[in-house]
Amino acid sequence: MNKHPHLTFTEEVLKRKAELRPQKDNGSGLQRHEIKNIIFFNGLLLLNSNINEIRITYVKNDHWLLDYTDLPVFLGLYNGFLVYANNIRLDKKEISDEKLENLLNKKIQMDHKINQSYFGSLRKDILEISYDDAVLAGTGKALIHWNLNTKFCSKCSLPLELRNSGWEAYCKACESSSFPRTDPVVIILITNGSQTLLGRSYQFPNKLYSCLAGFIEPGETFSMAARREVQEEVGIDINNIKYITNQPWPFPSSLMIGLKAETDQLKLDIDKNELEDAVWLSKEELKDLLTGNSNQMVPARPGTIARYLLESWVQNNI
Numbered sequence: 074m075n076k077h078p079h080l081t082f083t084e085e086v087l088k089r090k091a092e093l094r095p096q097k098d099n100g101s102g103l104q105r106h107e108i109k110n111i112i113f114f115n116g117l118l119l120l121n122s123n124i125n126e127i128r129i130t131y132v133k134n135d136h137w138l139l140d141y142t143d144l145p146v147f148l149g150l151y152n153g154f155l156v157y158a159n160n161i162r163l164d165k166k167e168i169s170d171e172k173l174e175n176l177l178n179k180k181i182q183m184d185h186k187i188n189q190s191y192f193g194s195l196r197k198d199i200l201e202i203s204y205d206d207a208v209l210a211g212t213g214k215a216l217i218h219w220n221l222n223t224k225f226c227s228k229c230s231l232p233l234e235l236r237n238s239g240w241e242a243y244c245k246a247c248e249s250s251s252f253p254r255t256d257p258v259v260i261i262l263i264t265n266g267s268q269t270l271l272g273r274s275y276q277f278p279n280k281l282y283s284c285l286a287g288f289i290e291p292g293e294t295f296s297m298a299a300r301r302e303v304q305e306e307v308g309i310d311i312n313n314i315k316y317i318t319n320q321p322w323p324f325p326s327s328l329m330i331g332l333k334a335e336t337d338q339l340k341l342d343i344d345k346n347e348l349e350d351a352v353w354l355s356k357e358e359l360k361d362l363l364t365g366n367s368n369q370m371v372p373a374r375p376g377t378i379a380r381y382l383l384e385s386w387v388q389n390n391i
Contacts, residue, residue, distance in 0.1 A: 074363040078375075078381040078384040078385055079375070079376060080376065081199055081202075081207045081320070081376035081377070082208055082211040082320060084204045084205055084208050086152075086205045086208050087150070087151050087156075087209060088150040088151070089148070089149040089150075090149050093147065093150075094237040094238040094240050095237055106150065106154060106155045108154065108156075108157060109131040109132070109133065109151075109156050109157075110131065110132050110133070110145075110156075110159050111129050111156065111157070111159065111210065111213055112132065112138055112161065113158060113161065113213065113214065114161040115161075117193060118193060118194075118195050119132075119190050120190065120191060120192075120198065121189045121190045121191070122189070126202065126203050127193070127198050127201040127202045127206075128203055128206055129209060130190040132187065139159060141161045142161050143162040144159065144160035145157045145158070145159050145238070146158045146213065148212050148213055148216070149212075151205075151209060156209055157238075158209075158212075158213030158214075158217055160217045161173075174192070178191075178192075195211070195214055195323070196324060199374065199376050199377075200375060200376060207376075210323075211321060211322075211323040212321075212323070214324075215323040215326045216240070218323075219253045219325075219326060220235065220242070223242045223251055226244035226249070226251075227251070228247045229246050229247050231244060231246045236250075240252065240253060253326070255321075256288060256327045257288070257289040258287065258289065258327045258328065258329050258330065259286060259287060259289060259332055260284050260286035260329050260330065260332070260379060260382070261284055261314075261333070262284050262331070262333045262383065262386055263285065263309075264333070264334075264386070265335070265338070265353070268353045268355050269353070269354055269359060269383070270285065270341075270351060270352070270353055270354075271283060271351065271352055271359075271370075271372075272306065272307070272350065272352075273348060273350040273351070275349050280369065280370055280371040281371045281372070281373070282350075282370050282373075283377075283379040284383070285302060285303055285307070285348075285351075286302070286379075287301075287302030295316065299311065300314075303334070303336075305344060305347060306347045307341045307344070307348070307351050308340075308344070309336050310336060310338060311335065311336045313334060314334045315332065316330070316332055317331040317382060317385070317391055318331045318378065318381065318382075319331060319378070320377075320378040331378045331381065333382070333386070333391055339353060341353075356386075356387060359372075363380075363384060363387060
């Protein structure tokens with residue numbers, strides 16, 4: 074268990090420089106900065122590993138990998154460099170997914186500048202990736218996902234035009250714009266005295282338990298959404314709801330809003346359509362779980378907001 078819990082994707086290292094988004098790469102506002110590119114392929118990110126951590130593999134504008142990309146998104150200014158996220162296109166008429174991946178991996182191994190690189194899962198490597206790189210990778214992943222899923226106008230169904238370096242999708246017919254979306258989610262640490270409630274979703278990895286969470290619906294405040302979600306999932310009422318922290322979560326595009334709440338009810342009425350299981354744990358039991366001393370359960374991973382809430386409560390910080 075970490076004595077100083079950390080939230081991944083929250084370092085303020087990226088200057089977004091929105092004023093540069095309308096400009097092209099050769100625009101006057103961009104010429105004085107060197108450009109670095111990060112590469113995505115089927116949701117995976119080009120990474121490399123060293124002794125202590127996993128880092129993003131950056132490539133310059135003249136790199137051969139960019140010949141396979143067709144979706145550049147401007148992320149902002151980082152350490153004096155302009156950073157773009159690029160997505161490798163996949164035209165199934167020309168080459169299959171598997172064949173393209175094999176081709177790229179072979180060419181990467183032959184390139185002495187990046188031959189230690191590989192396409193890795195940001196979600197899987199969240200524990201090892203550097204804090205700074207996590208911000209760039211998370212922002213890029215969310216924007217690439219939005220662009221790939223925002224191809225046609227929701228009003229007239231005609232194709233959309235990419236504008237502002239990937240931050241706007243414009244419909245010429247309707248003269249309307251769509252912008253990257255963020256879905257707010259409440260995640261709640263629920264306590265009853267010295268006990269806290271953990272739930273298990275059907276989609277979770279084996280044995281994993283976490284705090285209850287749910288999307289905020291139109292017309293709801295944080296507190297309203299938290300009360301509704303908890304009542305729907307486990308049938309208890311919560312009170313004394315307090316905001317703790319928040320975290321962008323690029324799987325695919327959420328903003329996690331961490332709350333702490335109390336209840337005087339222990340009996341659970343679990344909605345099996347929502348949760349596979351939910352249990353009360355004492356603070357000591359949770360401490361054992363967080364330190365890996367449980368064979369029956371696995372806690373939320375370090376770097377996540379759920380883990381931050383649980384560790385902070387065990388350490389009496391919230």
